[in-house]
Amino acid sequence: xxxxxxxxxxxxxxxxxxxxxxxxxxxxxxxxxxxxxxxxxxxxxxxxxxxxxxxxxxxxxxxxxxxxxxxxxxxxxxxxxxxxxxxxxxxxxxxxxxxxxxxxxxxxxxxxxxxxxxxxxxxxxxxxxxxxxxxxxxxxxxxxxxxxxxxxxxxxxxxxxxxxxxxxxxxxxxxxxxxxxxxxxxxxxxxxxxxxxxxxxxxxxxxxxxxxxxxxxxxxxxxxxxxxxxxxxxxxxxxxxxxxxxxxxxxxxxxxxxxxxxxxxxxxxxx
Numbered sequence: 001x002x003x004x005x006x007x008x009x010x011x012x013x014x015x016x017x018x019x020x021x022x023x024x025x026x027x028x029x030x031x032x033x034x035x036x037x038x039x040x041x042x043x044x045x046x047x048x049x050x051x052x053x054x055x056x057x058x059x060x061x062x063x064x065x066x067x068x069x070x071x072x073x074x075x076x077x078x079x080x081x082x083x084x085x086x087x088x089x090x091x092x093x094x095x096x097x098x099x100x101x102x103x104x105x106x107x108x109x110x111x112x113x114x115x116x117x118x119x120x121x122x123x124x125x126x127x128x129x130x131x132x133x134x135x136x137x138x139x140x141x142x143x144x145x146x147x148x149x150x151x152x153x154x155x156x157x158x159x160x161x162x163x164x165x166x167x168x169x170x171x172x173x174x175x176x177x178x179x180x181x182x183x184x185x186x187x188x189x190x191x192x193x194x195x196x197x198x199x200x201x202x203x204x205x206x207x208x209x210x211x212x213x214x215x216x217x218x219x220x221x222x223x224x225x226x227x228x229x230x231x232x233x234x235x236x237x238x239x240x241x242x243x244x245x246x247x248x249x250x251x252x253x254x255x256x257x258x259x260x261x262x263x264x265x266x267x268x269x270x271x
Contacts, residue, residue: 002137003039003110004158006049010041010105018043020100021064021073025051030091032081037109041100044068051095056081064097073097113139113158114264115204118174120167120193121183122149125209128253129181130159136257143170144184171196174203179260181239183209191218198222198231205263207256208237 001009013020020043028035033052040049040057042064051057056079067074074097081091115138119126122144133140140159144150147163155161164170167189174180180197182190190208197206208218215237222232240255241262 001049001135002156002158003108004137005135005156006039006041007105007108007110008157009048010100010103010108013041013043013100014103014105017101019068021067022098022100022103023051023060023064024096024098025093026076026096027094028091029093032091032093037111039108040064042068060095063095067097067099070099073099073102111137113137115139115179115260116175116177117141117179117181117260118143118170119181119183120144120190121185121209122146122151123183123185124249125183125252127151128249129256130155132253132257133159136261138260141170141174143167145189146185166192168192168196171200174200176202177204179203179205179207179263181207181209181256183239187214191221194218194235195222195225195227198227198235201231203234205260206235207239207259208235209239209252210237212238 010022020041023040023042025034025036025038033054033056038051040047040051040060042061044065047061051060063074063077077095079093079095114136117138117140119129119140119142122142126142130140130142134156138158141162142155142159143162143164145163145165145167150161162170167184171180171193180203182193184190184193194208197203215235219232223229239259240252241258244251244255246252
């Protein structure tokens with residue numbers, strides 16, 4: 001569950017007056033499962049989010065449930081993971097327990113997303129990628145001109161669906177430093193979006209689904225349209241982390257999401 005999803009769930013629980021406690025990591029030192037600002041919601045019969053799992057989380061859930069219904073939360077809990085919990089992390093952290101109804105959820109400081117992505121195409125691969133991004137803290141505009149291609153039901157709040165024409169016009173609306181991923185049903189549409197993305201020049205990463213043959217053909221046509229070789233060289237095609245073979249949509253999705261996460265971690269992701 002992403003921080004945005006957890007915030008939305010907290011607001012729903014508040015509106016429904018669900019008795020619950022917010023558990024927060026307010027200070028973390030050394031090697032710990034999760035860092036400062038990590039949150040978890042605990043109700044009598046449900047837990048949303050995670051502060052790292054293991055015995056630490058089991059103890060925190062038990063502590064939180066002991067405070068459900070109280071007017072105030074418990075005292076700040078100081079935990080050394082090795083001595084007090086038998087975990088090998090070796091770090092220490094402080095947990096705060098607060099009744100959910102006493103929390104200003106709307107004022108939560110949320111971490112910046114790992115990446116911002118415009119994803120073009122709601123076919124098999126696009127749907128597989130979005131399934132993986134559902135629980136990753138990113139911001140996605142998922143764009144297709146065919147409304148019927150989007151799966152039924154709503155998307156999580158960090159994934160926005162757009163059904164528009166012409167599709168390539170949305171490229172200009174992306175924030176500087178965005179990532180772009182193009183995998184539509186039409187090579188001509190892929191080419192139009194590719195030209196629009198490369199012409200911007202301010203993208204963090206641009207991936208185009210296809211083979212080396214498709215890349216060569218696109219590169220030739222883009223040169224004919226006046227695009228510089230240095231820009232064309234930034235086009236990642238084929239997409240996906242090297243060493244992961246397979247053409248199944250789910251396999252491609254894992255390789256591409258891994259590539260985006262490597263980019264977000266500052267690692268080289270181009271083939």
